[in-house]
Structures are given as structure tokens and as C-alpha cells.
Amino acid sequence: MVVTTTKSSSSENLQCAFASRYVRTSLPKFKIPEKAMPKEAAYQIVNDELMLDGNPRLNLASFVTTWMEPECDKLIMASVNKNYVDMDEYPVTTELQNRCVNMIAHLFNAPVGDDETAIGVGTIGSSEAIMLAGLAFKRKWQAKRKAQGKPFDKPNIVTGANVQVCWEKFARYFEVELKEVKLREGYYVMDPVKAVEMVDENTICVAAILGSTLTGEFEDVKLLNELLSKKNEETGWDTPIHVDAASGGFIAPFIYPELEWDFRLPLVKSINVSGHKYGLVYAGVGWVVWRSKEDLPDELVFHINYLGSDQPTFTLNFSKGSSQIIAQYYQLIRLGVEGYKSIMENCTSNAKLLKEGIARTGKFNILSKDIGVPLVTFSLKDTTKYTVFQISDYLRRFGWIVPAYTMPPDAEHIAVLRVVIREDFNHSLAERLVSDIERVIKELEELPPRASVEAAKVITETQREICSYWRKISDKKCNGVC
Numbered sequence: 237m238v239v240t241t242t243k244s245s246s247s248e249n250l251q252c253a254f255a256s257r258y259v260r261t262s263l264p265k266f267k268i269p270e271k272a273m274p275k276e277a278a279y280q281i282v283n284d285e286l287m288l289d290g291n292p293r294l295n296l297a298s299f300v301t302t303w304m305e306p307e308c309d310k311l312i313m314a315s316v317n318k319n320y321v322d323m324d325e326y327p328v329t330t331e332l333q334n335r336c337v338n339m340i341a342h343l344f345n346a347p348v349g350d351d352e353t354a355i356g357v358g359t360i361g362s363s364e365a366i367m368l369a370g371l372a373f374k375r376k377w378q379a380k381r382k383a384q385g386k387p388f389d390k391p392n393i394v395t396g397a398n399v400q401v402c403w404e405k406f407a408r409y410f411e412v413e414l415k416e417v418k419l420r421e422g423y424y425v426m427d428p429v430k431a432v433e434m435v436d437e438n439t440i441c442v443a444a445i446l447g448s449t450l451t452g453e454f455e456d457v458k459l460l461n462e463l464l465s466k467k468n469e470e471t472g473w474d475t476p477i478h479v480d481a482a483s484g485g486f487i488a489p490f491i492y493p494e495l496e497w498d499f500r501l502p503l504v505k506s507i508n509v510s511g512h513k514y515g516l517v518y519a520g521v522g523w524v525v526w527r528s529k530e531d532l533p534d535e536l537v538f539h540i541n542y543l544g545s546d547q548p549t550f551t552l553n554f555s556k557g558s559s560q561i562i563a564q565y566y567q568l569i570r571l572g573v574e575g576y577k578s579i580m581e582n583c584t585s586n587a588k589l590l591k592e593g594i595a596r597t598g599k600f601n602i603l604s605k606d607i608g609v610p611l612v613t614f615s616l617k618d619t620t621k622y623t624v625f626q627i628s629d630y631l632r633r634f635g636w637i638v639p640a641y642t643m644p645p646d647a648e649h650i651a652v653l654r655v656v657i658r659e660d661f662n663h664s665l666a667e668r669l670v671s672d673i674e675r676v677i678k679e680l681e682e683l684p685p686r687a688s689v690e691a692a693k694v695i696t697e698t699q700r701e702i703c704s705y706w707r708k709i710s711d712k713k714c715n716g717v718c
């Protein structure tokens with residue numbers, strides 16, 4: 237977190253064990269040291285402190301890529317000193333980003349003619365992509381309202397309550413009201429019928445998610461398109477759809493090619509995807525593509541004169557690294573459709589194996605669906621003795637990072653655990669995880685009666701606290717799962 241509110245420990249100075257071979261003075265934590273130090277010492281200090289971070293490969297909380305081939309690591313290291321924005325100096329990198337945009341637009345069935353180039357841009361991740369897509373919708377809507385002589389000061393956006401936090405950021409930063417369709421027990425995605433009911437003349441778009449962050453489930457974009465078309469015909473509005481395919485965009489095209497969720501549906505005007513999730517690149521790359529030129533208002537595109545040449549840009553940031561773009565291009569040509577398909581099938585089969593193992597314990601309900609992002613979301617059948625939060629806590633002892641969280645409104649009384657299956661998760665890890673979950677359950681069940689009664693008290697209190705917390709923030713919901 238950039239905004240630091242508390243100091244991480246009481247001591248103001250770092251005690252550096254092995255670095256004392258090079259330096260003996262202690263190092264202030266929160267002020268830049270007065271003096272320089274030998275490079276070996278700096279390396280030792282930073283490296284030692286980072287040892288206490290979790291192991292990214294065992295981080296089952298995240299969709300973000302934690303392993304790439306050594307050949308790609310080599311390309312990344314070779315380009316860490318290239319600023320992506322210097323397009324004049326690095327025209328080949330720019331060309332690679334354009335190829336990626338076109339490949340992804342075709343993958344999502346954008347109606348791009350043979351002699352046309354697709355409209356899209358590489359970003360830092362889906363969050364930036366969503367800000368850009370949201371802004372385009374807001375501007376288009378405002379321009380139309382202005383032309384009609386109607387008020388244009390109360391834009392809103394319709395989503396499910398299961399949206400990722402970046403949509404709330406978009407709404408707050410860019411002053412758009414977020415209208416959320418509430419969830420309910422047993423139904424954890426946006427209900428298209430309710431979403432369309434919430435659409436009014438001020439709705440800039442309906443955002444559907446291909447791969448809900450909470451359960452991996454794909455929302456029914458086809459039905460949404462159908463219902464919204466009908467409403468548009470009746471009202472004369474032309475409310476569009478954005479698909480947040482952050483996690484599902486590199487899954488559905490490869491293993492569910494028949495599923496219609498993308499530009500095959502006429503109301504879908506823009507789609508985002510995280511290159512660093514199932515695009516299989518390390519953190520720092522996302523993509524947004526528009527259906528056509530008309531869907532990206534020209535006034536948002538900056539034409540800057542950079543070192544003598546005209547460059548159209550549409551991003552929030554200026555400078556950034558080139559490595560992630562290069563790595564994305566590597567993955568697209570290295571794997572091809574065949575490679576992505578086989579990796580996604582493998583992830584799906586590992587998810588299935590894990591799901592079966594978890595179900596076999598008899599202790600859990602499985603909330604995730606077979607079709608969707610390869611992950612397993614599960615809740616406890618019996619919450620009287622211990623909670624998912626305790627299970628998550630105990631699993632840390634084995635090195636596993638498995639998040640536990642409560643669902644958004646109106647399903648906030650449901651608490652779940654979620655395991656995301658990435659390429660680097662395999663059968664033996666799945667078996668190991670199941671056996672560790674079994675050990676944890678056994679331990680929790682064997683807690684002495686007194687302890688378990690006290691634990692139960694704590695649990696009820698925790699649950700109560702969590703529920704009231706959710707209730708408090710249900711208007712400005714925010715969850716830490718990414």
C-alpha cells in the first residue's frame with residue numbers, strides 16, 4: 237500500500253544480520269539513509285527481508301501469473317530498461333503491442349475487416365482498462381444527451397454486487413453512480429433480468445463479468461444482450477454492454493468456443509482482459525478492446541508530439557515498462573491456440589480434481605461451477621464448531637495462502653474459501669492441499685470442548701462482526717479479493 241498509516245514495527249531501525257560483514261551502522265527504516273552503502277550490503281539486506289514474504293507459487297489467493305518459461309524471463313530482463321512510451325525509440329515494441337491488440341480483438345470476434353486494424357490498448361491491468369472503457373461510455377452518453385438537449389449530470393452504471401473493486405473505483409473517481417444488482421443465497425452473479433430492470437435513461441452501460449471474482453462463474457451475457465436489446469427497442473435508448481473478462485477472457489475462447497459472450501453479441505461495445513491472469517504474463521499487463529472506432533470517442537485520444545512524431549495515446553499513465561507487452565507477445569506466439577487450450581484444459585481438470593477431493597471430506601458445499609474460471613469456492617456445511625476463517629488461518633502453517641471471505645450483499649452471511657487454479661498448480665499439489673485441509677479440520681474438531689466452546693463464541697462474534705461490517709459498507713462495498 238502506498239498510503240502508509242502505521243509503521244510496520246515498533247523499531248525505527250533495521251537490524252541487518254549478514255550485511256554486518258559490509259556495514260555496521262544500523263539502517264533507518266523510514267528515512268533515506270545519509271550515507272551510501274556497498275552494493276553487496278544493500279542486496280543482502282533487501283534479499284533477507286524479502287525472505288519473509290509468502291511463496292508466490294503457494295499463493296492460491298491470486299489469479300495473477302507466478303511462473304513463466306526461462307526464455308521469456310530472459311526477454312523480460314533484456315527489456316526492463318525500455319520505457320514503453322518512447323515509441324519513437326522502440327518502434328518494434330509498439331508494433332508488438334499493436335499485434336497483441338489485434339490478436340486479442342480477433343480472439344473476441346471483433347468485426348475487424350481484413351484491411352483494418354483493431355481498436356484497443358495495452359494497460360497496466362484490467363483496472364486501468366476498465367477506467368478507460370468506462371470513460372468512453374461516459375463521454376459517449378454525455379455527448380448524446382447534450383445533442384438531445386437533455387441533462388447529462390447523473391450518469392450511472394449497472395453491475396452485479398459481485399463486481400471487482402475496480403468498478404467501485406471507477407464509479408467514485410469518475411463520478412458515476414454504481415447501481416448494483418444484489419446477490420442472494422445460492423445465486424452469486426448478476427441476474428440479467430434484474431440488471432435490465434435497473435437500466436434507465438442515465439445508464440451509460442451494463443457491465444457483465446466473464447468469470448466472477450468470487451466464484452469464477454460466467455455471467456449470462458447472451459441473455460443480457462437479448463433483454464437489453466428488447467428494452468432499447470421499447471425505450472429508444474441504446475444502452476450498451478461492457479464485458480469484464482479480466483479472468484475469463486483467455487479461458488472461454490479456448491475451451492468454450494461456442495459460448496457467446498463477446499463481440500458476436502451486438503450490444504457488447506468493449507471488453508477488458510488481464511494479460512497477467514490467464515493471459516499467462518507476470519503482473520503488470522491488461523488489455524481493452526473496442527468493437528469499432530465509433531465506440532471510442534475521439535476526444536479521449538491524445539495526439540502528442542513526442543520527440544517529433546505524432547502519437548495517439550489513450551492511457552492513464554505515461555511511462556511504463558515494456559517487458560510485460562513483450563512477454564504477452566511471447567506467450568501468444570509461443571503457445572498459440574493449441575497451447576492456451578491445453579493449459580486451460582489442464583487447469584480445469586486440476587480444479588475438478590481439487591473440487592472432488594474437497595467434496596469427499598463431506599464438510600463443504602461447493603459454490604463454484606464446472607463451467608467458468610478454474611477455481612474452487614467452498615463453504616462449511618456446519619459452522620457451529622469452527623469457521624472458514626480458522627481453516628484459512630491454520631492452512632497458513634503449511635504454507636498455503638487460501639483466502640476466506642464473506643459474499644457481498646445480500647449474501648453476506650455466506651463465508652467461503654477460494655482456491656484459484658493457475659498453470660503452476662498440479663495434481664500432486666491438489667492432493668497435498670486436500671490432505672492438509674483434512675488435517676486442519678481434524679485439528680479443529682479435536683480442540684478440547686472448552687476451547688471449542690470459546691472458539692465457537694469467538695466465531696459467532698466474528699460472524700456477527702463481519703455481518704455488521706458488511707451491512708455498514710453495503711452502500712460502498714469493497715472487498716480485498718483480487
Ligand SMILES: *Cc1c(COP(=O)(O)O)cnc(C)c1O
Pocket residue numbers: 299360361362363364400402445447448449480481482483510521522718
Ligand atoms: C482481477 C480482476 C479485475 C482487476 O484486474 P487487474 O488486472 O488486477 O487490475 C477486474 N475485474 C475482475 C472480474 C477481476 O477478476
